[in-house]
Amino acid sequence: MTKKQTEFKRELPSVYIDDILMSLKYFTDEEELHLAIIDPAVCQACENQPCIDFCPVGAYRAQDGRTVQIAVQSCVECGTCRVLCPYQNISWKNPRGGFGVAYKFG
């Protein structure tokens, strides 16, 4: 828990993001992944692994505590990971035309 959070009496609730993602519609590209970790060893050595927290759809998860994996199909293409990865270790492209998130309402 960081300092900022403990100053607030009302704590953050814990949220199971997968339930929320049920509300989203995607056209999943089965052939090509638009996100990739460039060097997995860099993620292994990354102390905080902030991607696991900052990704708004929780697409970044750590297996065995250290190995970062991306659930690419749940990406909403916001771009946060490309900008916030402390080691620029994420290869970020837009999905191919027609694929990826398709907001129903926006």
Next chain:
Amino acid sequence: MSEKIQFDVIVVGGGMAGSTAAAIAAREGLNVAVIERGQKPGGKNYFGGALYTHSLVDIYPDFFDRKPPLERPVTETGFWFLSEDGMVKATVQGGHVNSDPIDAYVALRAEFDLWWAEQAAAEGAFYIPKTLVTDFIYQDGKVIGVQTDRPEGDVYAPVVIICEGVNNLLTQKLGLIDHDLKISKTALAVKQLISLPAKDINARLGLPDSKHGMAISVVGDVSMGMPGLGFLYTTSNALSLGVGVTLDALEETQIKPYELLQRYLEHPAIAPLVKDGQLMEYGAHLIPEGGWTTLPKLYTDGAMVAGDAASMVNAIHWEGTNMAITAGKQAALTAIEAHHKQDFSAKALSAYQDRLGELFVLKDLKQYRKMSAFLKNHPDFMDIYPTFLNDALGMFFTGFGKPKGKLYKDILRSLTKRRPLLKVVGDMIAFGRAVTGI
């Protein structure tokens, strides 16, 4: 080898800026291609949010007769200041807000952007959806077209208007800006659209009927001391609630964005509003808040850039779509002029920047150029003052039996225990300077 696909104008992206540019150029008789990476225009777009009708009417004077897919008009708007367990409301209705037509309407982008694109298509613009622009085609250093991810997908035009949105990778590729998004000047916003019967929305928010709606900026506890804002909008049958915070704050606090949003939804003053609502859609989008300080070069040989891709957002006033529409129009007018002169050089297209400089777009962005630095340097601003407002009003109206001299001292102390008076004065001056740009 197939024939070269040639247009007069290529627009990259079918959002507000793109479909506006396409409509204006097509209306003038130019052959316009709009290349959209989504299944259809609007599918990648996500905002709060409200559209400003003056900017829409400027493009289609008969806008309202076309039966646009708008949600509720904004008949009440303002601030809600949240403390940890309370709220002060400062909203306005009637008066300036009750204009004819109402200036702000809540909208949902998937539906609205598609309709906005259909209007441009009716003007003659040709839409190429499900197609990603991957790079430019150059001749003698000038942009003469774009490469796409379709087989034999090269498309040519002497002028390309880039309306690719906040992740402006093409704008970067073209060298119009020399860096990716800056974390202190970019916000991540997350939102839930929560379905509720219209009668419940009206009753809970005190709206007389479904022809009345709200747009609220929520300040204070919602961003947990981070530079950021919450919002609440009313659609016909749903509440749209979200929160945006800057990326550097998110990095520092390691807060999960969807947990921050959930905490907002569980606030004692907010929870009753969304009780028993059904989640219709969750989403996340970046907002380029750097404005003037992250403005790319707006033109080069054979290309211009508009909208989010050009950092055209005034976060404090929830403006962005209106700037995108205005910029899209001005880019199209410049493209039309370039066709008349058959001159697509950077020098000819620099008229685009001159036009925007005469309008609110660049004037406002310049005036607010210090805002993101102000928020970064005053991280407690969004926390201290909303909480103080709650304390001050709360104490003022519960001061029974207390000598009023003591009451005012207590009120003052609720401020000074959080921030020394001299710093308060400094905050106000700095905030004033950030707003006025002086």
